Amino acid sequence: MAARCDSLIMSRIEAPRDETTGNLLDRLLSALPAEAVLTDPDVTASYANDMASFCDAGAPAVVVLPRTVEQVQHVLRTATELRVPVVPQGARTGLSGGANATDGCIVLSLVKMDRILEINPVDRVAVVEPGVINAALSRAVNEHGLYYPPDPSSWEMCTIGGNIGTASGGLCCVKYGVTAEYVLGLDVVLADGRLMSTGRRTAKGVAGYDLTRLFVGSEGSLGIVVRAVLGLRPQPPQQLVLAAEFASTDAACDAICRIMEGGHVPSLLELMDRTTVKAVNDLARMGLPESTEALLLAAFDTPDPAADLAAVGALCEAAGATQVVPAEDAAESELLLQARRLSLTALEAVKGTTMIDDVCVPRSKLGAMLAGVERIAAKYGLTIGVCAHAGDGNTHPTVCFDAADPDESRRARESFDEIMGLGLELGGTITGEHGVGILKKEWMARELGPVGMEMQRAVKAVFDPLGILNPGKLF
Structure with missing residues (x-):
């Protein structure tokens, strides 16, 4: 059996190769174990892209799965020597093509660096490697009575490194904020293989420029995160959820404005339109009310969540809610949250393929945004469902289409x-949280303008003068 395994490994690294690829593999294997270097074309092709539609992906020369910081440094030194592009990846759950391979690149998959190195209840920090799964970290810190708030919909699959790369959010953003607010410090391998530490693990610290925030959301274009110090909070009480039905999205958005204007701080405030509700029912038979035009979910994790839900329920009714149903216990609450988490999967099942937009608008413009999406859906004759982190105006209009129909x-x-x-x-x-990647780079230029883009490129040039880190993304 051992001989057979050795043979399989060698067949991966002795695949047909040209002189350039051969030199690259020889350099990589000089300090990496054979099992960490994948060259079988069928295997490397499976690492070519993330979950975004309409994003080109190239053929990697090699996929490397390091387990240590030193191995990552070796990969980057080799890439710099040979001028080979490096595309960092986590779980590839991204939705903008930010993890897509380029032709001849090294795909640097960090999923094997998956250790939780420390959980410190006194300092309220966790120290983790980039391949740690979000949900695994959440459960681990819960055992210490602590809470890591960022919880993207893909939290059971996505990695902390990927969350940092895209500055991801989640359902709890309205109260607890996004990933950037919990990243206190980073260890980063730079393009030339040097290791740099940023930030701190103290409650405060303002020494120098905030390079930690610079790396959060940089999509692997400035360096490779190999360790993160994350801030934690005390675990809050179990939240309770309320569901409110509305006969129009305008009425639901009016309720959202009333809730926020009234000074309420829900732990979650999520919106699902009629199309999304129907898709979730079709997929999971959850029995959600399909007669509604908009379903608003509000949650509180306060000492008296029932009282807070009653106050918010009254505001929903004043805004025209046709029915307000507070969950009676944690099990009912979790069922409602599961429906929201299934939204994107359910919409994908409508036609087989989706494009998931990630537009964030001021809360006061949420109604105009939803009305505009409805007009656009009618104009193009398409099914477009909208789910939203309504509390912070982050909408996810999801275009459902048949990819086989040009x-x-x-x-x-x-x-x-x-x-x-x-x-x-x-x-x-x-x-608001998915990143730019390939899909939105032209739109980033429109949003930031020529001067803003000039400064962005200047920053990139300082950290990556050869342009080898995740090329073709952002710019």
Whole structure:
């Protein structure tokens, strides 16, 4: 058996190769174990792209799965010597093509660096490697009575490194904020292989420029995160959820404005339109009310969540809710949250393929955003469902289409772009948490303008003068 395994490993690293690829593999294998270097074309092809539609992906020369910081440093030194591009990856759950391979690149998959190195209840920090799964970290800190708030919908699959790369959010953003607010310090391997530490593990610290925040959301274009110090909070009480039905999205958005204007701080405030509700029911038979035009979910994790839900329920009724149903216990609450977490999966099942927009607008413009999306769906003859982190105005209009139909694919892309344009017109941004990647780089240029883009490129040039880190993304 051992001999057979050895043979399989060698067949991976002795695949047909040209002189350039051979030199690259020889350099990598000089300090990496054979099992960490994958060259079988069928295997490397499976690492070529993330979950985004309409994003080109190239063929990697090699996939490397390091387990140590030193191994990452060796990969980057080799890449710099040979001028080979490096595309860092986590679980590839991204939705903007930010993890897509380029031709001849080294795909640097960090999923094997998956250790939780420390959980400190006194300092309220966790120290983790980039391949740690979000949900695994959450459960681990819960055992210490602590809480790591950022919880993207893909939290059971996505990695902390990926969350940092895209500055991801989640359902709890309205109260607890996004990933950037919990990253206190980083260890980063730079393009030339040097190791740099940023930030701190103290409660306060203002020494020098905030390079930690610079790396959060940089999509692997400035360096490779190999360790993160994350801030934690005390575990809050069990939250309770309320569901409110509305006969129009305008009424639901009016309720959202009333809740926020009234000074309430829900732990979650999520919106699902009629299309999304129907898709979730079709997928999971959850029995959600399909007669509604909009379903609003509000949650509180306060000492008296029932009282807070009653107050918010009254505001929903004043805004025109046709029915307000507070959950009676944690089990009912979790069922409602599961429905929201299934939204994107359910919408994908409608036609087989989706383009998931990530436009964030001021809360006061949320109603205009949803009305505009409805007009765009009618204009292009497409099904577009909207789910949203309503508490912070982050909408996810999801275009459902048949990828095998060229005309429908064209209309899907055009509607996607029009939705981003609408978001900018309303004073919003093209991405609240999914990142720019390949999919939105032209729109980033429109949002930031020529001077802003010049400064962005200047920063990139300082950290990556050869342009080998995740090329073709952002710019």
